[in-house]
Amino acid sequence: MTSDTIQIASDALTATIAPLGAEMQSLRTSAGADLLWHGDPTWWSGRAPILFPIVGKAADDRIAVGAHEAEMRQHGFARRSTFALESRSDTACRHLLQDSDETRALYPFAFEIAVTHALASATLSVSVEITNRDSRPMPFGFGFHPAFVWPLPGAESRPHEIRLDNGAEPAIARLRDGLLPPERLPSPFTAGQLTLDPAQFEADAMIFPEGAGRGLTYGVLGGPELAFAFDNLPNLALWQPPGAPFLCVEPWHGMAAAHGATTQIADRPFSLSLPPQETARFGYSLTARL
Template sequence: MSHPVRIGNEFLTIEISALGAEMQSLKTRDGRDWLWNGNSKYWTGRSPILFPIVGKAADDHVEINGHVFPMAQHGFARRTTFDLTASTPNMCRFELVASDVTHALYPFDFLLALDHSVDGAKLTVAAEVENRGQTDMPFGLGFHPAFLWPLPGGEGKPHQVTLDNGAEPALSRLEGGLIPPTLQDSPFKDGRLTVQHSMFEADAMIFPQGAGDGLTYGVEGGPQLHFTFENLPNLALWQKVGAPFLCIEPWHGMAAKAGAGLELAARPSTTILAPGAKARFAFTVELPA
């Protein structure tokens, strides 16, 4: 396994692995790491990229143009080694290009590029998907970063997720890993939610729409992380129950609808990319300087 790529500036230091183009650490200049460390006791992920599906497929298969393909939860990109194609002190780009291996799972010619870049106390993680084939290409894409809970300096204090738009988006709860037909009342009140471990006994909290383009996670009057989202209309919050992390997951795509069959293009919030077209998805997180 090659060493992670390190980027940074006077405020932040980030390490990214070629496996899955996955961020491994996110440290401020005081040396504190704000990212989950991947302890296998709870969850080995840290900040995986979800492609070409977000969430689960029924029976772990998808149907594309009348053919059925195996597809593990959250797709194959997070388990695939990317190539480092650009690197400067404050940014790096990893790319995954379609191959015989990916064609056996997903029959499209694509480029998936992941950029990590820093600007002051802000980190931006951007994904670019290009359709290099001759037919329309359906896919989902999502981010799955896990941040410490409690945050450094926030020990023993309640942590909140506060939506920039002050909304109260409806909640979806997975049933057998799939999206049920009915929504539940929002746990947000005036855009605010105090997170509690018991909230995740029923798996992820998914907000299919209305959570907006930004939120703050942290402690009132204490450490906070502010997020902005680009082209990511769906949001999920998740943890392994009792684990010391919270995943803030902006997505463009979700698990399959229960009873809707295997068709990839029919999954909620699927992007259909025309031949030669590109699509960009990104999140920015600002840390305490």
């Protein structure tokens, strides 16, 4: 952590947020137990990156907006950009990223991204506002990529599961060469319930393009759990390097490029087109029940 990392706290949780990517670096209970993955690069150096202006990969790491083409690495550039601290209190902080010469070389738009982290007792809320400051419609995808410890504190050696609030059995997509194929596979959920197993991630992330709903619970039935609610995030991915001591719960509005599609961001599944001077809002909350 650097000296400009921000700490916020409630009676039940403490979080730290770094200016690089406006990325949460830790989330701990009042007893000092970690809920967020700590970023050990042996497994994965990320913790909770924010994905913009694409989610997932582009073919050959190339994207286009109209006639403008550029290289863009997986999940976009926001996670590698330094945000400015706009405001802070004991329980919340807001970071801001605005376009620059560097971002416009990759993505030719004037924009603003505001990221707010807030704590209220045992609930963390992360909200994002993306504003198009340009004179043209702005295509983009957006997503969250937080990683939470597996097992949760107090739930060692107990099976963990995902329970969808809507009780659905959404079809699964498996990336091929990092891109989204047209095929959908049978759901691993039964009546909204999925018992987690590292073997499920040997074929990379489990991606649910449609139907996972607006909320889920991760944890142990009758034991420690994290309850999530999503705002304007219709897609879901679950991911870990097989056997890693964390699980990524990733709500998105956007997907990896489809096989055989153009390099245009606007052609990516679930991309948005934001009119000039308008703002799109996204967010998630989690409540720790430990």
